[in-house]
Amino acid sequence: MKKVVITGSNGLLGQKLVKLFLSKAGYEIYALSRGPNRLHDKKGYTYINIDLSDDRTLDHCLSEIGPDLIIHTAAMTNVDACELDQVLCDKMNVELVRHLTSFCKKHQVRLIHLSTDFIFDGTKGDIYKEEDKPNPVNHYGMSKLKSETVIREAGIDHAILRTILVYGLVDGNDRSNIVLWVKKSLEDKKHINVVTDQLRMPTLVDDLAEACWLAVKHDAKGVYHVSSSELMSIYEIALAVADVFGLDKKYIHPVGTEALSLPAKRPWSTGFDLNKSVKEINLPSYSFIERLQVFKDQVDKL
Secondary structure, eight states, X not given: OEEEEEESTTSHHHHHHHHHHHTSTTEEEEEEESSSOOOSOOOSSEEEEOOTTOHHHHHHHHHHHOOSEEEEOOOOOOHHHHHHOHHHHHIIIIIHHHHHHHHHHHHTOEEEEEEEGGGSOSOSSSOBOTTSOOOOSSHHHHHHHHHHHHHHXXXXXXXXXXXXXXXXXXXXXXXXXXXXXXXXXXXXXXXXXXXXXXXXXOEEHHHHHHHHHHHHHTTXXXXXXXXXXXXXEHHHHHHHHHHHHTXXXXXXXXXXXXXXXXXXXXXXXXXXXXXXXXXXXOOOOOOHHHHHHHHHHHHHTO
16 A cells, blocks of 8 residues: 555545545545535545644654655645735745655655646746746746755656646535636626636646546656647637537626736636646646536535
């Protein structure tokens, strides 16, 4: 049995990973997160309530487990919060990774790490390949780029999966994301301003979890891009949500990013070239509309 630690197990991706690895044979799962376990299913794995930023506690916990693999999903991901509290952002997104990397190096543990499209500035005018030069335009992107550098320079066995605008359902349905925000706003007949000048390839969390599994299965090394295959403006994404869920589009108002006066700058267009992931780990390629329908089916079953 291989021992797998999943950090941030109460989060959107963390919950999906615990459930996915429970369905695979040969894994002993340890789910690490802060606070009570949010997963409805409490059986088949070990949940540990832990402050991951406490180095000594984390060291003791990991030493007790003796993992073969760590899938690190825990991070500070609110882009504006990262801009406003850069010290906390670096503590969670850089120093925690540095500590995990040190543990992995010392104990020869494999690490799967999650990163982001926000390491790019969005000015390429085309989709990004894994080897394209990063140039973050906000502190969140910079912190994730630093974490990638820490891992690469450590020389440990690793794979880094970058992704874009993740959405999906978790137990309790208490974590908002772009699709749920649009859906709920329109259901409540609330007017929303949605930007037309940011282009993304949204990622269904189930597909990101599957990509993590495929990276483990294929013993992937290095950096891989994971997203849907269709580059759309966030405004177009919102319109698609309205269409699929049969909601009134009149509440969606197109605006430019500058109109929102956000603390953190956003990159313009951050689509991914998925060829490497499709070829090397057999990542399935789906359009956003295809996966949005899958998401709707999941919501309808609630």
